[in-house]
Amino acid sequence: MDAVISFFSFLQGLGVSVMMPIIITIIGACLGAGFGKSLKAGLTVGVGFIGLNLVINSLFGTTIGPAVQEMIHRFGLALSVIDVGWPAGAAIALGTTVGLVIIPLALVVNLLLVLVNFTQTVNVDIWNYWHYAFVGSLVANVTGNITFGFCAAVIDEVVLLVLADATAEDCQEALGMPGVSISQGFSLAYAPVAWAINWVIDRIPGVRDIDIDVESMQKKFGVFGEPLFVGTIIGLIIGIIAYFKPGDVAGSIGKVLTVAITLGSVLVLIPRMASLLMEGLLPISDAASNFIQNKVKNRGKMYIGLDSAVAVGHPVTLSLALICIPLMVLFAVILQPLGNQTLPFVDLSAGTYMLAVAVPVSKGNGFRGFIIGIISVIMGLLISTALAPLITQSAAQAGFNITKAVGATGVAGTSLITVLSDGGSPLSGIFVLLSSINAFVGLVATGVVAVAMALWNHKRIVKEAKELHAEVAAEKNGDQA
Amino acid sequence: MKKVVVACGSGIATSTAVEAKVKDLLDSNGLKGEYSIVKCAIGDAPTQCADADILIATTAAPAGIKCPYVNGVPFLTTIGKAAAEQQILDVLKK
Numbered sequence: 266m267d268a269v270i271s272f273f274s275f276l277q278g279l280g281v282s283v284m285m286p287i288i289i290t291i292i293g294a295c296l297g298a299g300f301g302k303s304l305k306a307g308l309t310v311g312v313g314f315i316g317l318n319l320v321i322n323s324l325f326g327t328t329i330g331p332a333v334q335e336m337i338h339r340f341g342l343a344l345s346v347i348d349v350g351w352p353a354g355a356a357i358a359l360g361t362t363v364g365l366v367i368i369p370l371a372l373v374v375n376l377l378l379v380l381v382n383f384t385q386t387v388n389v390d391i392w393n394y395w396h397y398a399f400v401g402s403l404v405a406n407v408t409g410n411i412t413f414g415f416c417a418a419v420i421d422e423v424v425l426l427v428l429a430d431a432t433a434e435d436c437q438e439a440l441g442m443p444g445v446s447i448s449q450g451f452s453l454a455y456a457p458v459a460w461a462i463n464w465v466i467d468r469i470p471g472v473r474d475i476d477i478d479v480e481s482m483q484k485k486f487g488v489f490g491e492p493l494f495v496g497t498i499i500g501l502i503i504g505i506i507a508y509f510k511p512g513d514v515a516g517s518i519g520k521v522l523t524v525a526i527t528l529g530s531v532l533v534l535i536p537r538m539a540s541l542l543m544e545g546l547l548p549i550s551d552a553a554s555n556f557i558q559n560k561v562k563n564r565g566k567m568y569i570g571l572d573s574a575v576a577v578g579h580p581v582t583l584s585l586a587l588i589c590i591p592l593m594v595l596f597a598v599i600l601q602p603l604g605n606q607t608l609p610f611v612d613l614s615a616g617t618y619m620l621a622v623a624v625p626v627s628k629g630n631g632f633r634g635f636i637i638g639i640i641s642v643i644m645g646l647l648i649s650t651a652l653a654p655l656i657t658q659s660a661a662q663a664g665f666n667i668t669k670a671v672g673a674t675g676v677a678g679t680s681l682i683t684v685l686s687d688g689g690s691p692l693s694g695i696f697v698l699l700s701s702i703n704a705f706v707g708l709v710a711t712g713v714v715a716v717a718m719a720l721w722n723h724k725r726i727v728k729e730a731k732e733l734h735a736e737v738a739a740e741k742n743g744d745q746a
Numbered sequence: 747m748k749k750v751v752v753a754c755g756s757g758i759a760t761s762t763a764v765e766a767k768v769k770d771l772l773d774s775n776g777l778k779g780e781y782s783i784v785k786c787a788i789g790d791a792p793t794q795c796a797d798a799d800i801l802i803a804t805t806a807a808p809a810g811i812k813c814p815y816v817n818g819v820p821f822l823t824t825i826g827k828a829a830a831e832q833q834i835l836d837v838l839k840k
Contacts (some may be wrong), residue, residue, distance in 0.1 A: 317757075352758060388835060389822070389823070390822075392759050392763075393759075417815075440818055441806075444823065444825060445819070445823060468771070491787075491789060492787070524754045536757060536787075538760050539758050539759075539783070540759075540762055542761040542764070543758060543759050543760050543763070547762065547763055547766055550763065558824070569825070571760070571804075571819070571822055571823070572754075572755070572759055572760050572804075574754040574755030574756060574757065574759055574760040574761075574804055574805065575754070575805055575819055575822070576755075577755035577756075577757075577758065577788065577805055577807070578755070578788055578803065578804075578805025578806040578807075578808065579805075579806065580806075580809075583788070583789070583808070583810075614756070617755055617756075618755070621755075643780055693760045719769045724783070
């Protein structure tokens with residue numbers, strides 16, 4: 266084990282933009298994608314990392330960090346933790362030690378779980394394996410022990426695969442896609458939240474019959490939902506709060522507009538860079554999903570696990586996500602006395618993913634979706650504030666030197682970043698909370714829950730298979746009669 | 747030049763996967779150089795589709811789309827992929 270860890274520390278020492286191309290090339294070649302193709306894939310991933318690093322380090326460091334700092338100083342705000350968003354979160358997670366091996370590790374775990382009927386979901390969405398690594402790297406940081414990090418990543422995967430199975434029917438019905446389940450780690454983390462809230466609402470007479478039409482709101486917002494506009498408008502607001510001086514309009518307007526344009530650019534550039542990462546991972550993802558689908562052929566009823574991107578098209582989800590954007594900003598401000606320090610930014614649009622599974626689970630009810638949205642936003646802000654030091658630490662491990670970039674303002678306290686989506690997910694919160702009590706407590710508690718969920722799922726799968734056989738047999742008998 | 751719009755939730759992950767497969771499909775069917783692909787988030791799709799020939803999305807089609815729509819999920823699951831490919835070729839070879 267020591268030799269393995271020191272090998273990985275050596276790779277880590279090379280820097281993520283060097284190490285990831287090597288790792289991706291090796292994994293690709295092993296999965297049979299061909300050396301040339303794998304090498305190109307690896308190098309493209311390297312490009313993605315370098316690009317993200319440039320955007321995060323220079324734009325955040327030179328313009329956004331100082332502006333946020335100035336804003337905090339002038340008005341005594343507490344919002345000093347900048348949300349860099351899930352695209353950067355994915356890069357951070359994949360660049361940590363846990364992230365290095367997450368693809369082969371999670372693939373093997375998924376395969377084993379399918380073979381013993383602990384899950385019906387074959388998660389072909391290799392890209393989203395980073396969610397497991399994200400939780401794993403946080404636990405590794407909080408416990409100071411990489412082995413606990415690996416265990417947490419695997420436990421997280423088990424929990425998520427069971428949740429994917431449990432929400433599959435609702436998702437299939439809402440989206441009209443038979444045979445799939447949503448296996449993405451962030452959206453699924455809100456399924457238990459949705460179940461709990463629905464359970465409570467179902468028990469309140471009157472309230473349980475409420476539904477509101479949120480779909481018509483989508484058209485009214487229209488263009489303002491686009492990232493470029495959202496970023497520029499938020500930038501304009503931050504710019505005005507930070508730099509606008511009524512006595513010196515001409516002098517301050519330049520600074521204000523620079524912040525506006527820069528924030529708009531970040532919201533366009535970060536997704537572009539993350540998209541390069543995805544492009545690089547594509548041959549690996551194809552090879553891996555072929556590999557796993559071939560291995561589980563001819564089994565009973567299987568679900569193909571997909572990204573929740575396929576679910577965000579639900580009109581209720583889309584509309585509520587737009588409503589969540591101003592809510593995130595509003596709650597970020599009013600929750601300051603309760604300890605919120607997260608300044609929502611790149612993940613302002615993450616409401617879509619927050620609700621992608623929660624809305625189908627709530628049968629598309631707009632009112633319940635709205636309540637779940639509000640509660641999730643509040644939880645997200647508080648958890649992402651609490652997890653910010655750990656996420657910043659993961660980011661540094663993955664070669665994103667946030668402290669250096671943002672700290673260049675020369676003012677202490679600006680050096681934290683967070684990821685409002687995954688860093689604010691209840692699942693990440695629970696893992697970190699339990700692990701911070703004690704490393705073993707975290708491991709045992711989450712492990713026991715995961716095993717219990719897997720056993721429950723096993724029972725359900727076996728029962729379902731029996732019923733399926735009985736039906737087929739009954740049909741045969743019927744034909745004969 | 748035909749304009750092909752490929753969309754998913756955020757325009758980052760699944761749309762990249764579908765884009766690559768659609769490119770392979772079109773190139774191997776002799777359409778190389780006759781099309782351009784724009785990748786975007788589903789929220790941007792109505793704007794992008796104003797002058798497009800086809801929308802391939804991994805989500806349901808949003809309201810207000812005038813061009814033909816093909817569901818891109820078969821490219822992710824490989825179930826029903828042949829039918830989806832045929833739909834796309836039918837639209838673009840016209």
